[in-house]
Amino acid sequence: MTEAAGDRGDLVRVNFDFRRELAEKIEGDLASFCYQCGACVGDCPAATYSDEFNPREIMLKVLYGLGEELLVKDSILWQCTNCYNCHERCPQEVKPVEVIISLKNMLADRGIYPDPVAKIIKTFEETGRTTPLNAAVDRQRKRFGLPPMSPVPMDEIRKLIEPQDSAREAAKE
């Protein structure tokens, strides 16, 4: 809270910087259309099984720009099961799950991931697959008459996932 809120501790000031940053993510701006009907909550398995997780409340925090409450280590966002029921139910096509994933992109920009998530991302960035390959995998495959898995052309994958235009610069040479 800024000083302008003074003794009115309940006053919410919308943090537009946070909302602008979120809007730059793909489908991150969709929360703007949320009218807080709660259709996303009824079929949400995480909300059913957790007292803490509530997609409508997450959308409300986004609307208020209360990003600092969501962009923390062990964020509530990681309780989302990615089941897409909220996407299915939302009458406003807010796609709450996509807003949540865009918020996770913001967490990633700040380098805050749960360890299991970081590990899988690292495996993908190093091998182009989320499941590491080894001799045991090929042995199992052979048992079923399947050929070894072919390597992924990592030079291509690395160029694709570089965030900025450094790849384009390199291509000019």
Place this chain on the structure above:
Amino acid sequence: MKRFAFFPGCLIPARHPAMEFAIRHTLPRLGIEIVDLEGASCCPDPIYFKSKDKLSWLSVAARNLTLAEDLGLDIFTNCSGCTATLSETYHLLQDEALRARVNERLKRIGRQYRGTSRIRHIATLVRNEAGYDAVRESVTRPLEGLRVAIHYGCHLLKPSRIMQVDDPNNPSVLENLVTALGATPVRHRNWYLCCGKACQTDDIPANMMHDLLSTVNDERADILCMICPTCFGQFDHGQMKVAKRFGEDFHTAPIYYFQLLAFAQGVPYDKLGFERQRFKPECLLRFETAAAGSSPSESRTE
């Protein structure tokens, strides 16, 4: 034979080669020719890598789709996660501005996404391109009396506007595929629940799976049938955690649909990799002895 590009993803070829074997065995018997895709990567997964950077995720997914575009074929997946990523990519890249951004990235590797290959999940591929009758006709040992609980999982059906697979509130594709094997599909009360794999806490998925397995158990189902390797992992390995935590051993064997189909088409039980499962579908063995007793020489001609 109708030809389709096969996108096997990561989990099935690396962790569950028996599932891939079953797919390669069953599809040609339904008139579908599998064309392998050279140079495919992870789809990438719609949970982890997508949560890092959606634009990179879309770009890698679009690259995978261009491999099928090069062949002039539609693409089919055997994992609901791959289906989610590739279908969502196809959907999102109908937006011209976003397609331009992704193609800017693809230019780095001399590729261009055109949007000419559609994405099919293997279950709907069979429904639409072969039909339930072809499945029924391919069965050499009908699984009569087998009670098969159905787990749809999430990403086969939803978001329905993107997946365009079935009615997400009352789907029928898996029930019909199970019926075609001569078995009895069972819809349990928690059929709509998620497997919980993506959730990064312990309590939510454990409680959810406990409730789901309880209702499967209430229906006296013999096995729990699914079409996603991630769900499968949850219900196999994950079921042990549930048993430990709640002191309740449901002993519900999960099974990937195409292994069940391969078995019904006559592949011997011990060729289908079931010994690697923690909960084994031993209830199938009774069909093996029955078939051996009746018509051992019966085989299908191609």
